[in-house]
Amino acid sequence: MGINTINGQTLPTTTSTTPLTTVTPSVAVASQIFGIITFTVTKSGGGEYTNPNYGGTSSALGDGTVTVSDTNVDRFLESDSSHLAGTLKISDTNASTGERQFKVRVQEFEDSTQSAIGGVAYTPVYITKKYIRIRGVNSEGDDSADRLGIADINFYTAGANSGTRYPTEDLTAVDSEEGITVSAGHSINATYDPWKAVDSDASNTFWWALGTSAANNWWQIEFEEGTYDPAPTIKSMNIKFNPTGNDAGYFKITGSDEDDHSSATTFGILEITSEGTVLVFG
Amino acid sequence: MTNYEQQLQALIDLIGYEKIVKHLLGTESDQVKVGMQLSHDLDGNLTSTEETVINNL
Numbered sequence: 001m002g003i004n005t006i007n008g009q010t011l012p013t014t015t016s017t018t019p020l021t022t023v024t025p026s027v028a029v030a031s032q033i034f035g036i037i038t039f040t041v042t043k044s045g046g047g048e049y050t051n052p053n054y055g056g057t058s059s060a061l062g063d064g065t066v067t068v069s070d071t072n073v074d075r076f077l078e079s080d081s082s083h084l085a086g087t088l089k090i091s092d093t094n095a096s097t098g099e100r101q102f103k104v105r106v107q108e109f110e111d112s113t114q115s116a117i118g119g120v121a122y123t124p125v126y127i128t129k130k131y132i133r134i135r136g137v138n139s140e141g142d143d144s145a146d147r148l149g150i151a152d153i154n155f156y157t158a159g160a161n162s163g164t165r166y167p168t169e170d171l172t173a174v175d176s177e178e179g180i181t182v183s184a185g186h187s188i189n190a191t192y193d194p195w196k197a198v199d200s201d202a203s204n205t206f207w208w209a210l211g212t213s214a215a216n217n218w219w220q221i222e223f224e225e226g227t228y229d230p231a232p233t234i235k236s237m238n239i240k241f242n243p244t245g246n247d248a249g250y251f252k253i254t255g256s257d258e259d260d261h262s263s264a265t266t267f268g269i270l271e272i273t274s275e276g277t278v279l280v281f282g
Numbered sequence: 283m284t285n286y287e288q289q290l291q292a293l294i295d296l297i298g299y300e301k302i303v304k305h306l307l308g309t310e311s312d313q314v315k316v317g318m319q320l321s322h323d324l325d326g327n328l329t330s331t332e333e334t335v336i337n338n339l
Contacts, residue, residue, distance in 0.1 A: 189329070
């Protein structure tokens with residue numbers, strides 16, 4: 001006979017006819033840039049968890065230093081808000097640059113024990129490229145003709161928008177700062193030239209791709225050889241979209257060392273969560 | 283005609299009163315939103331390129 005009560009309190013029981021199981025999670029890196037990493041969690045061997053909760057930590061592989069604790073792991077709801085989705089997101093701003101391990105345990109509703117640990121290795125990714133390009137895309141990262149309108153954009157050599165800012169000056173033309181040139185695939189007219197995204201007015205003037213095609217819906221900064229060799233390493237950025245001008249829902253950050261942006265690396269697909277306010281990444 | 287009147291007249295000539303009134307009544311129109319921005323920044327001097335873009339929205 002088992003124990004039914006402790007101090008007069010009835011112990012929890014289950015009416016499930018299915019044996020409770022614990023399935024080790026499989027964890028994959030979905031996207032990462034500037035130490036902002038999104039993970040996808042599924043059941044090892046396939047399938048998704050039913051009504052789960054997650055515990056996750058990130059630590060340096062070398063010395064085991066915790067770089068992100070469980071309390072700083074963001075969880076997300078499914079689209080109908082019924083359960084937690086299999087997506088976890090962290091902002092790893094720890095100064096060390098080495099490889100980390102993100103470890104996850106999962107517990108499903110009615111399962112009395114948590115799972116074994118599943119994990120994935122990652123290394124924070126920063127941008128060291130001659131050309132950094134911002135492109136309007138949809139949520140899947142596909143090129144979109146939904147126009148970009150950028151009121152202000154800044155790149156930084158350290159996390160949390162610190163270190164050296166690029167451009168270091170407020171531009172008055174596309175190449176007014178030595179060693180830097182900004183350009184775009186399309187601008188509606190000279191009033192909205194590419195340098196208006198990096199001029200002294202961070203609110204009213206803006207670069208505008210109104211009338212663009214999906215292929216030309218981009219803005220970029222070039223760190224010219226001679227002045228920058230190699231290009232600076234960008235560890236964070238901020239961007240403000242013009243609320244009237246911008247129509248894109250997401251933007252993609254790519255980098256290339258080629259003039260035609262061939263062999264580009266995709267660093268991230270980021271949601272434009274608001275317009276008219278400064279969005280900080282990294 | 284003041285600058286503001288010129289900007290408004292340019293937009294009225296292009297897309298008509300009706301769309302502007304609907305926009306003001308709460309049915310937000312991308313044509314009007316974009317047209318007002320362009321017309322304001324260009325003091326109503328819309329070129330054929332800009333007019334085409336507005337009409338295509």
